Amino acid sequence: MDALSLLWWIPALPFLGAAVNGLLVRNGQKGLVTFVGLAAPGASMLLGLTAIWQYATGLAPEPLRQAVYSWTVGEMSIDVAFRLDPLSAVMTFVVTVVGFLIHVYSVGYMGREEGYRRYFSFLNLFMGAMLLLVLGSNFLVMFVGWEGVGLCSYLLIGYYFDQEFPPEAGKKAFVVNRIGDFAFLVGMLALFASFGTLEFGEITERVLAAPEIAKAPYVFGLSLAGFVTLCLFIGAMGKSAQIPLYVWLPDAMAGPTPVSALIHAATMVTAGVYMVVRTNVLYQLAPEISLFVAGIGAATAIFAATIGLAQNDIKKVLAYSTVSQLGYMFLAAGVGAYVAAIFHLATHAFFKALLFLGSGSVIHAMGGEQDMQKMGGLRKHLPLTYPTYLIATLAIAGIPPLAGFFSKDEILAGAFAGHHHLIWGVGILTAGLTACYMFRSVYLTFHGSFRGSHEQEHHLHESPKVMTVPLVLLALGAVTAGWIGIPTGLWEMAGFADHNVLHHFLSPVIATLPGVDTGHHLSHSTELLLMLVSVAVALGGWLVAKRLWGGERGLAADRTFAERLPFVQRLLANKYYVDELYDRVIVRPLAGLARGCWKIVDTLLIDGALHVGAFVTELTGDLGRFSTTGNIRNYALYFFAGVLLLFWWMIF
């Protein structure tokens, strides 16, 4: 089977599944729903893996482009086309595999829900849109997927639509994303206006052929590349939850947990990183924006990590952790370590999905309870969930040889190599904080003694197989995913040939521009030293967590902290009051302006002027009206007066 010629079926299959489940299947047919809901992404995964295999063994690294049909013609000619190159291959792999596992998990997690069919329909829709995003050959198809995943995010966050909060959270997610999309759109416009195409390949070729076009001043003292990359990055800020547009992601936890795992941890939120790497040629030509990206990434990383320390909702901890890790990825992209960004994206997809699914298993066992203050000691009751969760925690904390270690280390090395020492420092600090708050969640959830009610304790049970098997498989990924990118330095020190598979595979995607220096190389000793430092920091974070929350200590540390530094604790627990700030500074003034426009401009000024005009007319009419007495004699008199006037006029 030639999977490559069937490339467009990879996103099409999940769409088909969504349509079948959404329109044809009835609510009661649960078996059918499950079959369709799993078969579509499953088939898509198989097809995707086959295609990637055939591509990697046959065509690589030449990109494969497949145009399905032309969307528009004429001056603005855009094809609906797909592109398989190393970058999209990696993304497709991550999306289909993690996505399929989460689908399987959902069968168990969502089994008793009333909206089962709706859930699977939306989840399939999401898979389709996400695959459209990563496989799209031009900005337009990417944007379709980009908005499509946003839509699914909206629908799935608001899955529990009969409650007050989830739909609100969904709306917030969509709107905040839209703010980013607006910039994305402007960036696309600028690209199209300058290059006349939106194809990734063509744009890259043209920029490579004539970088001076992209470097020419455009607006605001920015070059074209600078303007476009700034716009695109603002788009990425929205989708990938970076400062200042990160506020929607924590709220997005209102959706079902598998949704958080799939959309708000593993796939959709990383789309921004994917886009930045996809357009790396432009970023390389806009060093000031790249630095900005790295700065925002680093700031987000540490900012979210500090908030994560003070959260008590297990999913909120993971949400801020996601924001923080996404910051890492942007940090990587910003300092030019594009491969590292994708690497971290891939490993993060595995361990963060695992964390979320594990937390889902916990929540499932707790009967919907998400507050860690009411948990504790769950490892006895959840014999499979605990080890997998622990593996994921170790991975995210950066303990070797798990996945997170290699990817995080590569990022930090990249930052150090690019002489961004401040950013490196922030990164390493964040690594420590990450280990700390992640182990805090492990200790509070699984260690110590149970703090919930008796009813809950009685109810505790391990999840069914359909949920635990994906956990195990993801744990496998969380352990091994890092091995595809073991740093070149390590191989060489050990005396082996370089087997940094990922790096070799992805390097054709990373443009090499004359005059742009990307090859920062560290000496092996420095590299090793950096690794040791980051491992030490991670272990330090772990130890701190163990000291504070380990064993039977439970929440004592949190209480002490709240007593000693009530201000800081409140600040962290309330997420630095950013939501409130936005509400006061942006939302309310805007609503006031809108109300002013309506009540003052529309009703008072425009309609008022109109009504004044109408009143004057009416008044004039009234004055004239009094002559219409209805008395025939008056009319006769008018008539007579008229005759006299005529007479007068005729004679004189």
Place this chain on the structure above:
Amino acid sequence: MSTSFLDLLLGDTITRFVFFPTVAGLPLLLMRRAPAATVKIYALVVSLVELALIGLFVVGRWGSTGALLARDAVLPWIDLAPLSVVYEVGLDGISLPLVLLTGLLLPIVLLGSWNGIDKHWGGYAFSMLLLTTGILGALVALDLFVFYVFWEVMLIPMYLIIGIWGAERRIYAAVKFFLFTMAGSLLMLIGILWLGWTYGRLTGVWSFRYEDLLRLELPIDQQLWLFGAFAIAFAIKVPMFPVHTWLPDAHVEAPTGGSVILAGILLKLGTYGFLRFALPLFPHAADRLTPWLLALALVGIVYGALVAWVQVDMKKLVAYSSIAHLGFVMLGIMACDLVAWQGALIQMVNHGLSTGALFLLVGMLYERRHTKKFEDFGGLAKPMPWFATVLVFSTLASVGLPALNGFVGEFMILVGTFKAGWRWFAALSTVGVVLAAIYLLKMLQQTIWGPITREENESVPDLGLREALTLAPLCVLMLWIGVAPKPFLEPSRPALAALLEDYRSRCAEPAPDEPLLAPARVSAGSPTFAAGVVDQEAGR
């Protein structure tokens, strides 16, 4: 060979489908005692036949030239030397999408008014049919006098529809609608007469034919005055920012069908007028005033969106959203770029579909709950899942979600505007995209999501078969245009390209000091009719 009006009416002509609704609708006025079902089915059949007539006419000419052009034989109408008014209608790629949309919306509107209109159904249906004739006539008129007549024909039925079948404040709304529109169209009438008079001064014969008047080269000051007269008439219809206040009132008070036709087609006559008349007839004035009109369009986009956001009435929200969406169309038209024009044209259709669907949905909700206020809704997705689905779908189309129709138009408009050099206008108008998400999602939030707060909402019935049939064609088209817009864009391209070519070449030459008569344009001049097929490259 002399053709009579009757020949046109009976032949396979534009005239036939323009006048068919009114002629076939006349019996409705006599059916005062007939059972309601008979009246309704008769009207529906008439509307479907009308759709078939339009469809057959278009299909019959499809592909013959590639550009789909047709025009009826020209009939003398008022022949009092030196006054010469002719009846001349023609169909080209610019009017085609709107003609098709009109034909499509007519049966949908009648079906959507099935139970919502509770008195004088026959009269209502006849008003709709008469309105259709007015709209179609204005869209195909090739003589400004004929255009004006049809333009005014549209006014009366709409006035009646709002005034008779509207809600509580219907009289206020109807009068406001009437006065606004009338004020504008009288200015336009003066402009038309002035043009005819000028033509008469130059040739000895007053003519109002579009193609004749296109040959007029006027000095800039006259152009500015005349463009102003036309622009005000069309801007009121669109409606653009400071003259928009009739629209929310008209929409809120109008019955569902009236709102659908009003938003779906009537408003487009304004933008169509800009594209067809105001720009080509007065290119220099249009060129000079472009930044101002772009600014007004931009203000309309942002302003409409902001005001929509704080509405408490569902229908009013949709009405203000129309202002924002039509702002996009105006942006595209004034950008004077082929892509933008194509986008503007397709956006007119898109807005008709998605806003039409939204108004139908609001109407269905109103029939069930007799209220349009947000505070009375909430949580309706539970009792009405299909309603919620279609509402979300239409809303997303309206928001401009890619792969649905709204995005195609917005994107092309923005690309064209940006490409034409109006970068700031394009960039700033994308703010409207953000705001659209805010207010439309607010609408969803307050109607279908959340817990049910009112007891009456517990058991609202879901969509029935008739309602589903009403909405289905709209939804299918929304998805189709969004996924594969190419077939919808192609027919109008040659006509737009020719128009743009003509506009640009005329702008390039300075305006004369005295009115002049340019030689008749054979090729690109009068949009596409003379030459039949226009060179595909003409627009570039």
Place this chain on the structure above:
Amino acid sequence: MSVPISWYLLLAAALFAIGAIGALTRRNGIAIFLSIELMLNAANLTLAAYSRLLGDRAGQMVVFFVLAVAAAEAAVGLALFIGIFRLRRTIDVNRINLLRW
């Protein structure tokens, strides 16, 4: 001795003015009607006088038609008064102000 033609005309003018005063000041509908007949009569007199002056009998024809029209007018007008009287029990034109404002 023969009477100057202007005397007839002046007499007609005087009658006309009197009729006009009546038509404008009376409130009784029938009285107004009578005044109008008076004015018609004055006009007839003028016509007859000019007919005589010019030696053209066309003027007499016109008078004939005026008379006929006056008859028709009287018939319809009086019928209207009867109708109005049935409705409103009065023919006082001050009270028949249906068209007021």
Place this chain on the structure above:
Amino acid sequence: MELLAFVVFGLAALVSAIVVVAHRSPIHSTLSLVVTLVSTAALFLMLGSPFLAALQVLLYTGAILVLFLFVIMLLNVQRERTGAAARSPFQTWSALIAAFVLAGAVCRLLWDAHGEAVLAPLTEDFVALRNTASLLFRDYLLPFEMVGLLLLVAVVVASWVARRGGADSEEESR
């Protein structure tokens, strides 16, 4: 002789006209209009139109005014009320002024135009009824027939309007 006749009939016409206008009772007004019309008929005779004189007496006094009288009696119209509310001094005074101005202006004009000019003597030809008849039934045949039609229509309409329980009262009772 002619002068005397003119003075007598003219004065009679004037005086009775004033009575028509000034008397409160419609019956008296109508009766004094009879005097005016008969006087005018005499003047017609003096102006050489015996046909018109006859017609005036027969048609006006004989038919129209009798109709008036019938209606007045049918409706049993009272004298005009003279309450303060019924008076409208502005209307009255302006009517008087306007009428006098008009009359004055017309008189002035006529006097200027004709002065003391005396008429030529009457000719047999002018007075001859035969000639009048030939004029009416030959040259003016069409208008004559149309006047007949007009009268027919007037009669039909009048009888329809005045019928008991007409359209108006039907409207009223609904």
